[in-house]
Amino acid sequence: MDLNLDTLYYHLGISGDYLDYRGQARQIPAFVREHALGLMGVADDEGTRRDKQYQLDIAPWLYPLPAFSVVRGQSLSFYLPAEHHYHQVTCRVELESGGEFQTQDLPIASLTLSGNYQYQDVTYVRYQLPLEGLAVGYHRVWLMLDDERTYVGDVAVCPDRCYLGEQPARRLGLNLQLYTLRLTENLGVGDFADLRALIKHLAPLGLDLIGLNPLAALAWQDEHSKSPYAPSDRRFLNPLYIDVAGACDALGIDKPADALVPDFELRARELRETSSVEWRQVAKFKYAVLAALYQEFVAQDSAWLDHWRDFMGHNGALLRSFCDFEVQYNPFGEACSGDAEFHGFLQWLATQQLEACQAFAIEQGMSVGLMADLPVASVGSGHEIATNPDLFVQNADIGAPPDPFSDTGQNWGMPPLNPSVLRARHYDHFISLLRSAMCGAGALRLDHAMWLQRVWWCVQTELGPSGLYVYQNVEEMLALLALESQRNQCQIIGEDLGVVPDDFRAMMRNYGMLGNALFYFATDVSDCFLPAQAQRDDALLMVANHDVPPLRAWWQGLDIDQRLQYGLVDEHSAKSQRHSRAVQKQQLIALLHDHDVWPDLAVPQACDEALCLAIYRFCAKGASPWVILQLDDLVGADTPVNIPGTFLEYDNWSRKLPGLDLADIQGPWSKLFEQLALDRASV
Known part of the structure; x- marks a missing residue:
């Protein structure tokens, strides 16, 4: 057998070209493809490469029955x-x-x-x-x-398809970052008590879905760890979201929550009143409170002990591995930090409360309830990758090629999966990710869903930084996604923003997935906003999300100023973007006027409540089966939660929302949602 590098590249998913965001063809240099081959563990000698080619291209034909087959049909x-x-x-x-x-x-x-x-x-x-x-x-x-x-x-x-559930024609939802909430007397970070309060007050207004940021466990050994999209392990929950007072009541703990540790009220109030989440201070305090709760729990002879033990046994070796990892690397929890079962207790408690929130949402009349969010990767120092070193590729990072948000592209600093190893292991890791993400959710949003087809690898070669796309076996992964979706009765939304091949969107439709459109990007090739009836009818439409500015900041062009400030674009690009934004605003006002949601053609200086409502109403008149508002916009936020491409330059993933009195705002918001429902029904 002669060595054929193109055959080897094909089976390993190593691309030779791609279309950039302008639709222009880009060739991947040969030395970059060779470098990727080495990162996948294929040594630079002909014998090794022939063996790998034989294993991937020829051997499957020589053995009658594959060890694992994915069958659709x-x-x-x-x-x-x-x-x-x-x-x-x-x-x-x-x-x-x-x-x-x-x-x-x-x-x-x-x-x-x-x-x-x-x-x-x-x-x-x-x-x-x-x-x-x-x-x-x-x-x-x-x-x-x-x-x-x-x-x-x-x-x-x-x-053949993912779970669809009942599909009424048009529904409304709300998207938020859970940690930003200050609706209850939480301990410095929005938690499941805040979520339950939100459900209680907003479900009666006609919402069918509340979308959440990823709730996965963070890598606390990293002092900068806070991004929900850069977790330690996507299969486990962040205990900071636990409602301590609710846990005390549910478990029958003799002590009230505020008696678990000294100076509880003072420390909780200080952390709650900060304008940003002080992640490590909150973790230090809340883990101490949870440790005291754990000690009270195990000291009581309660039937809940059996439920906890059953949870530990059911989740077996994987949970034990995570708990052992937390013992080694999690610095919080004081006297209990070295007790692996303490960390298992936290996972049990967080899982119980998340599932209870989903059940409560359905009980309150929401047709879907919670929409979970599955990140594209985990950090290299976390449990997921540290315990699967052969499954992930070292010395490569997931990212994105250059686009309008960054002239140099993006590097997210998280190792990618090795597609051939994932397939050889019968996709067991992928399946476990899906099952964990669907727990306590009626819908699942896949962040950067295109990773099911291809992932942009940022690599450092001898000639400097470069990148390329590496492809997965997308048909098999989508088939398994459909299987897990049906088993868990969980609808699937794929975030398909940015550079997405048409064939991938066609596959999404074929498998019963909704896409994830964004108001800012619902434009034509000239960057003019599309009329409502021309918007996508196969996608959940969000007004904004975590990677774009709130409406008020977008209107003022603050996002452009910030990209320039942090070196993501140069002066020339910023000037061009400001000009385009001014044209877009003028065109948008004309469009809002044409759709009878704005009174005249004058372009306002600022985006006030009336203009926000007009934009909401315009979206509600569109073709999307779902319109998802952003809580940040409803409360008037003008700073982003995240600026893509920044790390320490901006305090990402920390900004809180102002405290809200839900009883006071329920009336005004009720009128807002009634109007949006009327707009939806009129389409």
């Missing part, structure tokens, strides 16, 4: 030489539930052929074995050829 692939002596194939399936699917005997000559491969003068063919009636799920297959040879493999039988 009603047939399973198996492989034989074209000139074989077998006449009959017998298939027996052991169901995931423990039962046995009917055994079937079929003449091989009756089966459909779906491909062939030539190797060393032998032709190998792929047969399709029908599996009609087999339930979706993870099963084991025995394949017998003329009672001579038996082969065993696992199969994931996947549905």
Whole structure:
């Protein structure tokens, strides 16, 4: 077998070109592709590369039944030489539930052929074995050829589409960063008590969905750790979101929350009244409170102890591994920090409260409830990657190529998955990510959903920094996503902003996923805002999200000033963006006027409450099945929670919202949502 680098690159997903955000073709230099090959563990010698090519390109045709198959449809692939002596194939399936699917005997000559491969003068063919009636799920297959040879493999039988639930024509939702809330007497960071209060007051207004930032555990060993999109492990929760007072009541703890540690009220008030979340100070205090709660809990003879132990046992080795990691690297929790079961207790408590919030949302009449958010990656120093070193690629970071937000592109500083290793491990890590993210959620938003198809790798070569796209087996990953979505009855929204190939959006539609449009980007090729009826009808429409400025800041151009201030764009780019923004504002006002939501064609100096409402109403008149407002806009925020491309330059992921009296604002907001519902119904 001769070495063919293009074949090797194809199977490893290493791209040779791509289209940039302007639609221009960009070639990936050969030395960058070679560098990526080395990062994937393929050594720079011909023998090793031939072995890898054989393993990926040829070997799958030589063994009759793959060790793991992803099936979407009603047939399973198996492989034989074209000139074989077998006449009959017998298939027996052991169901995931423990039962046995009917055994079937079929003449091989009756089966459909779906491909062939030539190797060393032998032709190998792929047969399709029908599996009609087999339930979706993870099963084991025995394949017998003329009672001579038996082969065993696992199969994931996947549905055609993700879970859709009931789909009324048009719905409203609200998006927020949970940690920014100050609705209750929390301990310095918005928690599940704040979320429950929000649900109680807003669900009756006609909201069907509340979208949350990722709630995943942070890497506390890093003093700068705070971004919900850069967690330690996406499969575990951040205990800072636990409602301590609610936990005391639910678990029957004899002490009230404010008696768990000295100076509770003073320290809680100081942390609550800061304008930004003081993450490490909050963590130091709240973990101490949670440790005291844990000690009270284990000292009591309560039936809840059995529930906790069941949770620990059910989650097994993975939870134990995370708890051991926290013991080693989490500096908080005082006397309990070295107790692995303490960290397991926190995961149990956080999971219980999140699920209770989702149940409460449904009880209050929300059709979907909470929308969780799954980040694209985790930090290299965290548990997820430290315990899976072979699954993630060191010396590469996930990011984005140059775009209007950054002339130099973005590097998010988190290692990417190795696609071929993920596939070789039967996607077990991907499946565990999905199951964890869907816990306590009626919908799941996939941040940068394009990572299911391709990921931009930022690499440092001998000639300097560079980048390239690396591709996944997108059809198999989408099929598994559909399977887990159906099993967990969780709708799927894929954030498909930025440079997204048309074929990926087509696949999303095919699998029953909604896209995630953004008001700011609902424009044509000239950057003019689209009329409401021309907006996407296959996407959840957000007015804003965590990576763009609130409406008031956008109107003033504060985001452009900040990008210039932090060196993300130069003066020339900033000037061009300011000019474009002025044109956009004028065109938007005309559009709002045409849609009967704004009285005249004068362009206001500032974006006040009336203009915000007009923009909301314009969005509500559009074609999207979902319109999601941003809580930041409702309360008049004018500073962003995050400026993409910055790290320490701006205090990302910390800014709080002002304290709100929900009882006072429920009336005005009720009128707002009634108007938006009328606008939606009139379309």
